[in-house]
Amino acid sequence: MAKSVETLEKSIKDVPKAKKPESKKNWFSWGLLAPVLFFFILMSVVPTIWMFGLAFYDYTLTSANKPKLIGFKNFVDFLANQQLAGSVSRTFIFLLCAVVLQTLLGILIGVLFWKNDKMPGRRFALTLFFTPMVVTPIATSLFWKFILDPTLGVINYFVSVLGFERFDTLTDQTLAFPTLVFVDTWMWTPFMTLMTLAALGSVPKAELEAAQVDRLPIIRLIRTVIWPHAKFILGLGILLRTIDAFKTMDLAYVMTGGGPGDRTELIAVSLYRFAFKSFKLGYSSAVSVFLMFIAIALTSIYLYILNAKKKSEA
Amino acid sequence: MSEETKMKLDRRRLIKAGAAAGVAIPAAGLLAACSSGGDAEGGAAPSADSPLYGSNAENMQGKTLDFAYSRVAGWPPSSAPATLWPDFQAYAKEKYGYTVNDITFIEGGFGELFQKISPTLASGSQDYNLLIVDSQWLGALSEPGWIVKADDVFAANPELDIEPFSSLVTNTYQVYPDGSGIRWGFPQMPDTQGVFMRKDMLEDPAEQAAFKAKTGKDLPTTAEAMYEIEFTDLVEIIEFFHRPDKEMYGTAMMYSKEYDFFSCAYYPFAYSTGGKIWDPVTLDVYGILNSDVNAAAMDQFVGLMKYQPKDAASFGIGNLLDLFNGGKCFSAWQWLAVGKFMGGPDAVVKPDMVLSIPLPKWNGKLIGAMGGQPWVINSYNDEDHMRVAVDVLKWWYTKETQDKFILENGGLPWSKEGAANPAYLEVAHYVKPFLYMLEEGRSQDFWHLPEYAEMLAVQQEAFNGVATGTVKTSKEALEYAAAKQQQILFNAGRTKTAPPENVDSLTL
Numbered sequence A: 001m002a003k004s005v006e007t008l009e010k011s012i013k014d015v016p017k018a019k020k021p022e023s024k025k026n027w028f029s030w031g032l033l034a035p036v037l038f039f040f041i042l043m044s045v046v047p048t049i050w051m052f053g054l055a056f057y058d059y060t061l062t063s064a065n066k067p068k069l070i071g072f073k074n075f076v077d078f079l080a081n082q083q084l085a086g087s088v089s090r091t092f093i094f095l096l097c098a099v100v101l102q103t104l105l106g107i108l109i110g111v112l113f114w115k116n117d118k119m120p121g122r123r124f125a126l127t128l129f130f131t132p133m134v135v136t137p138i139a140t141s142l143f144w145k146f147i148l149d150p151t152l153g154v155i156n157y158f159v160s161v162l163g164f165e166r167f168d169t170l171t172d173q174t175l176a177f178p179t180l181v182f183v184d185t186w187m188w189t190p191f192m193t194l195m196t197l198a199a200l201g202s203v204p205k206a207e208l209e210a211a212q213v214d215r216l217p218i219i220r221l222i223r224t225v226i227w228p229h230a231k232f233i234l235g236l237g238i239l240l241r242t243i244d245a246f247k248t249m250d251l252a253y254v255m256t257g258g259g260p261g262d263r264t265e266l267i268a269v270s271l272y273r274f275a276f277k278s279f280k281l282g283y284s285s286a287v288s289v290f291l292m293f294i295a296i297a298l299t300s301i302y303l304y305i306l307n308a309k310k311k312s313e314a
Numbered sequence B: 001m002s003e004e005t006k007m008k009l010d011r012r013r014l015i016k017a018g019a020a021a022g023v024a025i026p027a028a029g030l031l032a033a034c035s036s037g038g039d040a041e042g043g044a045a046p047s048a049d050s051p052l053y054g055s056n057a058e059n060m061q062g063k064t065l066d067f068a069y070s071r072v073a074g075w076p077p078s079s080a081p082a083t084l085w086p087d088f089q090a091y092a093k094e095k096y097g098y099t100v101n102d103i104t105f106i107e108g109g110f111g112e113l114f115q116k117i118s119p120t121l122a123s124g125s126q127d128y129n130l131l132i133v134d135s136q137w138l139g140a141l142s143e144p145g146w147i148v149k150a151d152d153v154f155a156a157n158p159e160l161d162i163e164p165f166s167s168l169v170t171n172t173y174q175v176y177p178d179g180s181g182i183r184w185g186f187p188q189m190p191d192t193q194g195v196f197m198r199k200d201m202l203e204d205p206a207e208q209a210a211f212k213a214k215t216g217k218d219l220p221t222t223a224e225a226m227y228e229i230e231f232t233d234l235v236e237i238i239e240f241f242h243r244p245d246k247e248m249y250g251t252a253m254m255y256s257k258e259y260d261f262f263s264c265a266y267y268p269f270a271y272s273t274g275g276k277i278w279d280p281v282t283l284d285v286y287g288i289l290n291s292d293v294n295a296a297a298m299d300q301f302v303g304l305m306k307y308q309p310k311d312a313a314s315f316g317i318g319n320l321l322d323l324f325n326g327g328k329c330f331s332a333w334q335w336l337a338v339g340k341f342m343g344g345p346d347a348v349v350k351p352d353m354v355l356s357i358p359l360p361k362w363n364g365k366l367i368g369a370m371g372g373q374p375w376v377i378n379s380y381n382d383e384d385h386m387r388v389a390v391d392v393l394k395w396w397y398t399k400e401t402q403d404k405f406i407l408e409n410g411g412l413p414w415s416k417e418g419a420a421n422p423a424y425l426e427v428a429h430y431v432k433p434f435l436y437m438l439e440e441g442r443s444q445d446f447w448h449l450p451e452y453a454e455m456l457a458v459q460q461e462a463f464n465g466v467a468t469g470t471v472k473t474s475k476e477a478l479e480y481a482a483a484k485q486q487q488i489l490f491n492a493g494r495t496k497t498a499p500p501e502n503v504d505s506l507t508l
Helices: A002-054 A073-080 A082-113 A122-134 A137-148 A154-161 A176-201 A205-213 A218-246 A250-255 A267-276 A281-313 B003-034 B076-083 B085-096 B110-122 B135-142 B150-156 B167-173 B199-203 B205-215 B231-241 B261-271 B292-307 B317-325 B336-341 B383-396 B399-408 B422-426 B431-437 B452-468 B474-491 B501-505
Strands: B068-072 B104-108 B130-132 B186-191 B193-198 B331-335 B354-358 B371-377
Touching: A002 A281, A073 A281, A082 A122, A082 A176, A082 A218, A082 A267, A122 A176, A137 A154, A137 A176, A137 A250, A176 A218, A176 A250, A205 A218, A218 A281, A250 A267, A267 A281, A267 B110, B068 B076, B068 B110, B076 B085, B076 B130, B076 B186, B076 B336, B076 B399, B085 B383, B085 B399, B104 B110, B110 B135, B130 B383, B135 B371, B135 B452, B150 B371, B150 B383, B167 B186, B167 B371, B186 B336, B193 B199, B193 B261, B193 B336, B193 B431, B199 B205, B199 B354, B205 B231, B231 B292, B231 B331, B261 B292, B261 B452, B292 B452, B292 B474, B317 B331, B317 B336, B331 B336, B336 B431, B354 B431, B371 B383, B383 B399, B399 B422, B422 B431, B452 B474, B474 B501
Parallel strands: B068 B104, B068 B130
Antiparallel strands: B130 B371, B186 B371, B193 B331, B193 B354
C-alpha cells in the first residue's frame, strides 16, 4: 500500500514537472516568433487598419486641408463611378483571358515535357522556358515595350524589312488589350507549366503503370488516374494566377499607362492613379478596401479547395 | 447550425467588426492629428540670431553634419548640386569652418518625387533639407507650412534676392498665391519650350532646291532666320521633311498622359491663339477652358500627329530624345533645357547637326508654357541644417558655381546678369531661344494650387483621349476637364461658382 502511495505521489510530482518544460518551450516558441509577429503587425496589420480608417476620410495629400471624416461617401462615390466599374470589369476580362490561356498552354507544354527525362537538352530548355517567370515584371514590360515600339522596335524593323507597313499595338485601341494579355501569358505560362509538371508528378507511378498494363484509353487515363491526383495542385496554380492577375499593375502601367484612353486601365492602375497621381488618399483607400475584399474572396475559394482536399484525404 | 451557434457567430463577427472599426477610426483620427496644418502666411522677418541668415565665422565652427536634397531623376541640371558638392564642402570649411559630409539625395520623376517628399514633410521630417521641386507644387508645399518663405531668407540675405531676367521667373518659381508677391521658391533650373531641328538637313543644298521647287520658298537654314517663323510656315517645312517610307518623320511632340506632357505641349497652341485655361483671379475653369478657341487649338495640335510615328499618343520627353537622336525625326518640340542631350557624340545625330529655335508664332502671337524647377527649403530643418541650407543657396548663386552649372552642367541662366553674360549665351545653341521664350509675356506657367495634381490627372486623361481617339472630339475632352476641375476647385473652397449640374454623370 505504502509503495503504491509512494508511486502515486511520484506520479503526481511528475505531472507538473512534465508541464514545466512545455511552458518553457512555449515561451521559446513565442520568442522565436516575436520578431516575425512584430514586423507582421508593424508592416501589414497597422497599415491595413490605417487604410480602413482612411477610407472614411476625405484626404488629399497635396491639399493643405486636414483629413475630414465623411463616413461612407468614398465608397458611395466609388460604386457610382462608371469608369471604375469599367476598370473592374476590364480586370475580370483580363484575368479570365490570361488565366485560361496560361492554363491551357501550361498544361500543353507541361505534358510535352512530362516523362521526357531522356530528351536531350531538357533541363536547359526548362531553365530557358522558366526565365520569363523570374524576370521582374517591370523589366519584362519595358523590354516588350521596346520590342513592340513601332519606330525603334525590333519586330517592326523586321516587318519593314519584309516590306510590310509598321504597326503599333500599344496605342491601338483594338490591339492594346490583347497585347497585354499576350505579354502576361508569355510571362506566366511557365508558372502553369511548372504547376502542371508538379501535378503530373503527384500521380503515383504504380497507378500509371497499372493503367499502362490495362491499356487504359487516354481520356479514361486522364479522368480516372491523373485528374484525381493532379486537380488539387493544378487548381492551386489556377487560383494563385487568378489572384495575381487580379492585382496586375506593373505590366499595364509601364507598357500602356492604362491607355489608349482607358482601354487597358485595370483596377490596380486606376488605384495607382487615384493614390499617386491625384493623391486622393481617402478615396484610393476605399478602392483598396474593395480590392482587398475581392482578394479575400479569391483566397477563401483557395482555402475552401484546400480544405476539400484535406477532407477527401481524410 | 443551431440558432444559438448562429447568434454566437454573429455576435462574434459583430464584436470583431466593431473592434476593427474601433481601431480603424481612431487610426484615421491619429492620421488627421498628425497631418500638419501650418500657417501659409509664413513667419515674420527673422531676428538677428535666426538661422535664416546662414552661418557665420563662429556659429558652425568645428561642426560636422550630413545634408540631403531631393531632385528630379535623370535630369542632369537637377543632379548638378551633387556633382558640384565637393566645391561646397571646401566652401563651407574655408568660409565657416564646418564639415559637411557627402550629400545624399532622393530622386524620382515629377509625379513620383512628390509622392516621396510629401509624406516626409507631412510628418515634420528634415530628411531632405533642401528640395528641388516642380513649380506647380508651390501651393501644396507652402500652404501646410512645409517650406520656408523665401521672402524671409531674402530679408536676411539681400544678396540672394537676385534680379530676374523677367517677371516670368518670379511668377513661375517663386510666388504663391499667384499675384500675391509672396515668394517661396529660389530659381534652380529655369526652362522654356522650343523646336529642335536637323541643321544638316536644312543646310543640304539638294533639300533646299527640292523645297524651293515644291513650295517656291527658300528653306531657312539658320536658327535666326526662324525666330519669327509662323506656325503654318513651320508646318510646311515639317511636311516637306516627313518621309515615313524612309523612316524619317516630320516632327515629334508630346501627347502622353504622363504627368503634364500633353498639357504643356498643347498650351502654346491655346495661349497663342487667344485661349485661356482658367481665370487666375476667380479661380474658375468652367466656361473658360472649354472654349471653342481651345478646341480648335487642340484640333490643330492633335492634327500634327500625322507627321509623327504611329505611337505619338504615348510620347514624352524621353521618346522625343530617342527619336531625334536616333535620326528618326526631322524636328522635335521639346523643352529647351534638354538641349544638351538633343544630339550626342555617340548618337546618330551629332551635336553639330542640331539647331534650336523658339516656338513658332500664330499670326504674330506667341505664348509658350513654362517648365523648370525652383529650390525650396524644408521648414522642419533644425538650426544647423537651416543655416547650411541657406549657405548652399549662397554658394549656388556665386558666379563661380553658376559658371560651372551653366558652362559645364547644362544649366541655363535666369538672372538679368546671367542673361547678359556672353559666355553663357555662346555655350550652346539653345540658350538664345531659351532666353527669347523667357522674355516678358512670351511664356506663362499654370496653376500652383494644392489641387494641381487632381486637376492635372483629370485633364491629362481627357486630353490624351483625343490623341488616342478614345475621346471623339477636343470639345468633349475640354468640357469634361473643365467641369471636373471646376468641381475640384469648388469642393476645395477655392471658387464660389459651382460646377455644372451634370458634372457627376460626365464620363470619357
